[in-house]
Amino acid sequence: MDLHNIREDYKFDSLLEANLQKNPIDQFKDWFESYQLLRVKDANAMAIATVDGNGIPQNRIVLLKEVRKDGLVFYTNYASNKGQQLIENPNISSLFYWREQERQIRITGTVSKLDEQENEKYFKTRPWLSQIGAAASDQSKPIEDRNALEAKFNEFQQHYPEGSAVPKPESWGGFLISPETFEFWQGRSGRLHDRIIYTVMDGEWSTKRLQP
Numbered sequence: 001m002d003l004h005n006i007r008e009d010y011k012f013d014s015l016l017e018a019n020l021q022k023n024p025i026d027q028f029k030d031w032f033e034s035y036q037l038l039r040v041k042d043a044n045a046m047a048i049a050t051v052d053g054n055g056i057p058q059n060r061i062v063l064l065k066e067v068r069k070d071g072l073v074f075y076t077n078y079a080s081n082k083g084q085q086l087i088e089n090p091n092i093s094s095l096f097y098w099r100e101q102e103r104q105i106r107i108t109g110t111v112s113k114l115d116e117q118e119n120e121k122y123f124k125t126r127p128w129l130s131q132i133g134a135a136a137s138d139q140s141k142p143i144e145d146r147n148a149l150e151a152k153f154n155e156f157q158q159h160y161p162e163g164s165a166v167p168k169p170e171s172w173g174g175f176l177i178s179p180e181t182f183e184f185w186q187g188r189s190g191r192l193h194d195r196i197i198y199t200v201m202d203g204e205w206s207t208k209r210l211q212p
């Protein structure tokens with residue numbers, strides 16, 4: 001397999017200081033809204049990296065569910081590997097790669113759990129099968145085989161048929177990522193990419209350009 005000749009030149013757009021929003025959340029919204037117009041599947045998918053108890057980084061995709069003025073929200077199982085890692089060590093890095101627009105957004109910050117009222121409220125808005133899935137899965141725990149998984153799922157479906165209220169598992173809920181840095185990367189021609197990093201000090205955001 002020869003990967004040496006896979007090479008792209010990037011020409012979609014530029015990211016210049018004159019056009020930046022003052023607040024990175026507003027900049028994120030601008031980019032996200034423009035990405036959503038492309039109707040790309042899972043446009044809201046983001047990789048989140050956590051660190052486990054042995055200092056080993058762990059990465060996986062989750063779906064961004066809300067952009068608030070103070071951060072980004074995703075939902076998961078607090079008892080999952082990522083949930084436990086974040087409860088032990090709230091540092092997180094999240095990443096979006098938007099290939100079609102030659103863009104990458106890299107965020108670091110810390111997480112906090114949403115309160116139970118918010119979790120309950122959001123859980124109720126989810127489709128029935130998503131509620132069943134969340135209730136039936138002890139996320140990240142091993143299970144004997146596929147049959148055992150399906151049997152568990154079917155049991156929950158029978159117990160809570162469509163239209164009934166599926167109780168939210170205690171361990172299921174959201175995390176708010178409170179950002180500390182936000183880096184916006186726009187691919188440019190000849191590898192002279194634009195990189196702008198936002199950092200925060202006493203609640204005030206400032207930006208710097210980084211070399212590509």
Ligand SMILES: Cc1cc2nc3c(=O)[nH]c(=O)nc-3n(C[C@H](O)[C@H](O)[C@H](O)COP(=O)(O)O)c2cc1C
Nearest residue numbers: 042045060061062063075076077080081082083140
């Ligand atoms: C497109 C996509 C979206 C996903 N969305 C979520 C999500 O919103 N929440 C979640 O807990 N897992 C989501 N997952 C599954 C996670 O990547 C991961 O497998 C799971 O959360 C277990 O991770 P952990 O064992 O590190 O806790 C998604 C996976 C993919 C590929």
